[in-house]
Amino acid sequence: MRMASEIDRQKRAKRNALILALVALGFYAAFITLGMSRVHG
Amino acid sequence: MSATPTADTHDHSHDQAHDHGHDDHHGPMKGWRRWAYATNHKDIGSMYLIFSLVMFLTGGLMAMFIRAELLIPGVQFLDPAKFNSMTTMHALIMVFGAVMPAFTGLANWMIPMQVGAPDMALPRMNNLSFWLLPFAFTLLLLTLLVPGGSPAGGWTLYPPLVLQTGDAFPMAVFAVHLMGASSIMGAINVIVTIMNMRAPGMTLLKMPLFTWTWLITAYLLIAVMPVLAGAVTMLLTDHYFGTTFFNAAGGGDPVMFQHIFWFFGHPEVYIMILPAFGVVSEIIPTFSRKPLFGYDAMVYATASIAFLSFIVWAHHMFTTGMPLIGEMFFMMSTMLIAIPTGVKVFNWTATMWKGSISFEPPMLFALSFLFLFTIGGFSGLMLAIVPVDFQYHDTYFVVAHFHYVLVPGAIFSIMAAVYYWLPKWSGHMYNMTLAKIHFWLSAIFVNVLFFPQHFLGLAGMPRRIPDYNTQFADWNFVSSIGGFGFGLTQLLFVYIVWTTVRGGVKASAKVWDDAAPHGLEWTLPSPAPYHSFEEAPEVK
Numbered sequence: 001m002r003m004a005s006e007i008d009r010q011k012r013a014k015r016n017a018l019i020l021a022l023v024a025l026g027f028y029a030a031f032i033t034l035g036m037s038r039v040h041g
Numbered sequence: 042m043s044a045t046p047t048a049d050t051h052d053h054s055h056d057q058a059h060d061h062g063h064d065d066h067h068g069p070m071k072g073w074r075r076w077a078y079a080t081n082h083k084d085i086g087s088m089y090l091i092f093s094l095v096m097f098l099t100g101g102l103m104a105m106f107i108r109a110e111l112l113i114p115g116v117q118f119l120d121p122a123k124f125n126s127m128t129t130m131h132a133l134i135m136v137f138g139a140v141m142p143a144f145t146g147l148a149n150w151m152i153p154m155q156v157g158a159p160d161m162a163l164p165r166m167n168n169l170s171f172w173l174l175p176f177a178f179t180l181l182l183l184t185l186l187v188p189g190g191s192p193a194g195g196w197t198l199y200p201p202l203v204l205q206t207g208d209a210f211p212m213a214v215f216a217v218h219l220m221g222a223s224s225i226m227g228a229i230n231v232i233v234t235i236m237n238m239r240a241p242g243m244t245l246l247k248m249p250l251f252t253w254t255w256l257i258t259a260y261l262l263i264a265v266m267p268v269l270a271g272a273v274t275m276l277l278t279d280h281y282f283g284t285t286f287f288n289a290a291g292g293g294d295p296v297m298f299q300h301i302f303w304f305f306g307h308p309e310v311y312i313m314i315l316p317a318f319g320v321v322s323e324i325i326p327t328f329s330r331k332p333l334f335g336y337d338a339m340v341y342a343t344a345s346i347a348f349l350s351f352i353v354w355a356h357h358m359f360t361t362g363m364p365l366i367g368e369m370f371f372m373m374s375t376m377l378i379a380i381p382t383g384v385k386v387f388n389w390t391a392t393m394w395k396g397s398i399s400f401e402p403p404m405l406f407a408l409s410f411l412f413l414f415t416i417g418g419f420s421g422l423m424l425a426i427v428p429v430d431f432q433y434h435d436t437y438f439v440v441a442h443f444h445y446v447l448v449p450g451a452i453f454s455i456m457a458a459v460y461y462w463l464p465k466w467s468g469h470m471y472n473m474t475l476a477k478i479h480f481w482l483s484a485i486f487v488n489v490l491f492f493p494q495h496f497l498g499l500a501g502m503p504r505r506i507p508d509y510n511t512q513f514a515d516w517n518f519v520s521s522i523g524g525f526g527f528g529l530t531q532l533l534f535v536y537i538v539w540t541t542v543r544g545g546v547k548a549s550a551k552v553w554d555d556a557a558p559h560g561l562e563w564t565l566p567s568p569a570p571y572h573s574f575e576e577a578p579e580v581k
Contacts, residue, residue, distance in 0.1 A: 013162035031271035
């Protein structure tokens with residue numbers, strides 16, 4: 001039983017890590033978009 | 042890529058669960074593979090700490106050059122461009138190469154042990170997080186050798202000045218990207234380890250303060266490192282691809298860079314100090330022989346500081362000509378930070394109140410943190426006042442302020458942490474007398490080095506100049522002597538750590554037996570076993 005829950009924890013950790021990585025990418029994209037929106041050529 | 046005899050030799054035809062069970066029991070690989078392919082949190086933690094020490098000495102050497110140049114008036118051996126290169130590289134190396142990796146190293150060592158986990162949740166990503174750093178800093182240091190020299194616009198990389206950098210510019214930008222990727226992966230690992238790997242019974246509000254402060258720091262990192270990456274990407278496209286994000290001639294605005302940079306930069310300050318708060322919150326209760334006063338308040342104060350760090354960034358830019366209402370807002374929000382910080386300082390003091398205090402090296406560094414960081418906090422409050430900042434901006438007063446926060450603040454806390462946990466890591470006790478000498482010399486010299494810089498700043502000495510008016514000569518001389526003394530003293534630290542790792546008196550499991558420290562890490566033997574908790578401990 002404990003092994004199964006270990007694997008569950010690992011899976012959950014990987015899924016959460018992916019979500020956090022996407023959030024980080026989102027911030028990156030958002031700030032470049034903000035930069036683009038502020039240029040008035 | 043051949044496996045060594047001690048590596049994972051089990052039958053790979055087994056199911057995943059069975060494989061996982063075996064993985065828990067193999068020992069370290071032999072030779073260079075142990076470090077290159079490291080997935081163990083202790084090995085990676087050690088590599089982070091050693092890397093950080095090398096960077097600390099490299100950045101420190103640059104500081105020695107800076108203080109040698111400023112020892113007496115007149116240009117000695119660094120022309121203005123090289124001087125500014127030195128200050129820029131010193132800052133980038135100390136911030137991204139010394140302080141941040143040191144805290145990540147401490148996190149790697151301590152978080153799995155403090156939450157009762159066998160290792161970090163994502164060990165392979167942990168390996169990648171670390172190994173990006175040597176490449177990033179090799180690239181950054183190589184900028185010293187390319188035509189045009191290394192970046193000289195300050196660690197803030199403000200355009201248009203930074204765009205005048207020669208061939209080093211894309212190297213520096215790429216190095217910053219690598220550091221950012223490393224930090225983000227490290228932060229993700231910390232969050233998922235804490236959120237998914239805690240031992241049964243280890244609820245969030247039972248976690249040690251060091252783990253708590255790192256959890257909050259990790260969220261800050263994920264929020265702001267991509268912002269820095271975005272800012273330097275825009276610098277890169279402005280330089281090479283004809284965009285005009287920060288060029289008024291093309292409809293852009295250089296001040297926008299400052300806003301974006303400091304939206305990263307101010308939380309970055311807290312990224313470097315919140316884990317320090319965590320370290321001090323571990324050490325003061327141990328050596329006061331009392332539980333931490335106001336544990337919940339400490340957690341909420343840390344979270345409040347993290348929140349406020351997102352709404353104060355423009356206090357770095359009061360002299361750029363913001364609307365008055367903006368200046369008022371950022372002045373007030375900055376002053377608000379004094380409230381949760383005051384809660385912390387009060388709680389540390391109250392923890393000591395009527396405690397049975399002893400002054401071992403970790404406690405000496407933690408107490409000196411308490412006094413000297415508070416001086417940095419107060420000079421920060423002075424700088425938060427808009428009309429006052431108009432006078433102090435870009436003077437040595439600012440240099441004195443942030444060095445008080447970062448050196449006797451962040452760096453003293455790292456030294457406190459090393460002196461607190463090194464016997465647990467190495468299994469040996471260090472030479473107490475030498476460590477106390479290291480403390481006293483550091484504490485005296487750091488004040489000789491930085492306190493006179495307040496006077497220089499108030500008298501009007503600007504930052505980032507290799508030469509100065511003779512009216513500033515005396516205090517610059519004193520400051521440089523303090524700098525050389527502080528720099529030399531750190532060689533003693535290297536000696537103490539080296540000899541302790543190599544051997545010495547055996548440390549017990551609790552290390553500080555008569556102080557009876559609390560926390561799961563002290564339930565493990567010293568040195569801590571290769572895998573921390575193969576069976577999850579029950580936390581009551």
